Amino acid sequence: MRSVIILGITGSIGHTALRGVEVYRDRLSVIGASCNSRVQEALAQCKANGIQNLCITSEKSGVDPKTTELEGVRIWFNLREMLFALKADMVLNGIAGSPGLKASFDIMEAHSDLALANKESVVMGMNILFEHAQKCGVKIIPVDSEHSALDELVLDCGKENVDKLVITASGGPFRDRPLEELELITPEVAANHPTWRMGPKISIDSSTLANKGLEVIEAHYLFGFDANHIEVVVHPQSVVHSMVRTLSGQVYAQMSPPDMVFPIMRALMWPHMDRQVGKALDFTNLDLTFRKLDPVRFPFVPDAFECVRLEGSYPIVYNTANEVAVAAFMNHQIRYTQIHDMVKAMLDKDWTFRPQSLEEILAVQDKVFALMG
Numbered sequence: 001m002r003s004v005i006i007l008g009i010t011g012s013i014g015h016t017a018l019r020g021v022e023v024y025r026d027r028l029s030v031i032g033a034s035c036n037s038r039v040q041e042a043l044a045q046c047k048a049n050g051i052q053n054l055c056i057t058s059e060k061s062g063v064d065p066k067t068t069e070l071e072g073v074r075i076w077f078n079l080r081e082m083l084f085a086l087k088a089d090m091v092l093n094g095i096a097g098s099p100g101l102k103a104s105f106d107i108m109e110a111h112s113d114l115a116l117a118n119k120e121s122v123v124m125g126m127n128i129l130f131e132h133a134q135k136c137g138v139k140i141i142p143v144d145s146e147h148s149a150l151d152e153l154v155l156d157c158g159k160e161n162v163d164k165l166v167i168t169a170s171g172g173p174f175r176d177r178p179l180e181e182l183e184l185i186t187p188e189v190a191a192n193h194p195t196w197r198m199g200p201k202i203s204i205d206s207s208t209l210a211n212k213g214l215e216v217i218e219a220h221y222l223f224g225f226d227a228n229h230i231e232v233v234v235h236p237q238s239v240v241h242s243m244v245r246t247l248s249g250q251v252y253a254q255m256s257p258p259d260m261v262f263p264i265m266r267a268l269m270w271p272h273m274d275r276q277v278g279k280a281l282d283f284t285n286l287d288l289t290f291r292k293l294d295p296v297r298f299p300f301v302p303d304a305f306e307c308v309r310l311e312g313s314y315p316i317v318y319n320t321a322n323e324v325a326v327a328a329f330m331n332h333q334i335r336y337t338q339i340h341d342m343v344k345a346m347l348d349k350d351w352t353f354r355p356q357s358l359e360e361i362l363a364v365q366d367k368v369f370a371l372m373g
Helices: 011-023 039-050 079-086 098-107 119-136 145-158 180-182 200-207 210-223 261-268 298-308 315-332 338-347 358-371
Strands: 001-008 028-035 054-057 071-074 090-093 113-116 140-142 162-169 230-235 239-246 251-255
Touching: 001 011, 001 079, 011 028, 011 039, 011 261, 028 039, 028 079, 039 054, 039 071, 054 079, 071 079, 090 098, 098 113, 098 119, 098 210, 098 358, 113 119, 113 261, 113 358, 119 140, 119 210, 119 315, 119 358, 140 145, 140 261, 145 162, 145 210, 145 239, 145 251, 145 261, 162 210, 180 358, 200 210, 200 315, 200 338, 210 230, 210 298, 210 315, 210 338, 230 298, 298 338, 315 338, 315 358
Parallel strands: 001 028, 001 090, 028 054, 054 071, 090 113, 113 140, 162 230
Antiparallel strands: 162 239, 239 251
């Protein structure tokens, strides 16, 4: 029996993980969870799934910090304390955004393997994250559908035989919209992704393809390939999650329906998932199309490749500036096209400083926050 903690249980990753865990009830035990502010929803999930521990990470949740139990569930307010007390075999980090970075370090220091759905941990943590995993003696298993697919393909083909990592992108809801109309897009429209059901911030990132830029940076650090050996291709159906091009020129693809239950359960059941956890791919009337990415329409992607080339603190700035800009857009303070303008203005500064610790990473993040007001 493998013990598991799910961080971000009220988000799409948390909901999907619980669906997958049902298939493996005889081999997985969810012993803890975390939520930010949707406490009643989290409590309902805990009670329905027999989860006995819940950490509330927001200071604005409205729950008395002296509370130790709610509706039969033990309540924690310090995530690190809960992780160290429960000592789970594996923790699924589904926390949204940069707050997930500190959680990833806490998970590793608690000597739990890390099923990582928080791409910011890799983008901001860079090589420091993986050096820390080695120091703690734990594994990091990617959960993003693209990186889970790449992980599987690279393992199967042998890294020494792979020439390029090919990351697919749906292109989002505006891939065919005239460029002159982009500045009229509202936050409500941008948050409606055509394929995946996600939170508003990541849906907006998927529309600008800032998320694909993050995935390029993530692939660089996860697999050790430089910018010249990573490419992005637009694939609207989101059925091919990634591909690898071998030295011989052959291409191998990982395919499944656009359902996060597959990569989540691959990580939680690592290294062997031997049961069907989601609907099988139906090839009846299945059309798959691919097209070249337009760097003018999606400037975040070439920016990300430049961050990979420059390294230093550029990946941290890319992620942090985007979080600030998207928040401003969601609050109707800037137009849709100004999201990239704000990020590019930050990236144009000198960020050659290379952090050597979590504290230095967070200091760079704070500097970006200060510069962007």
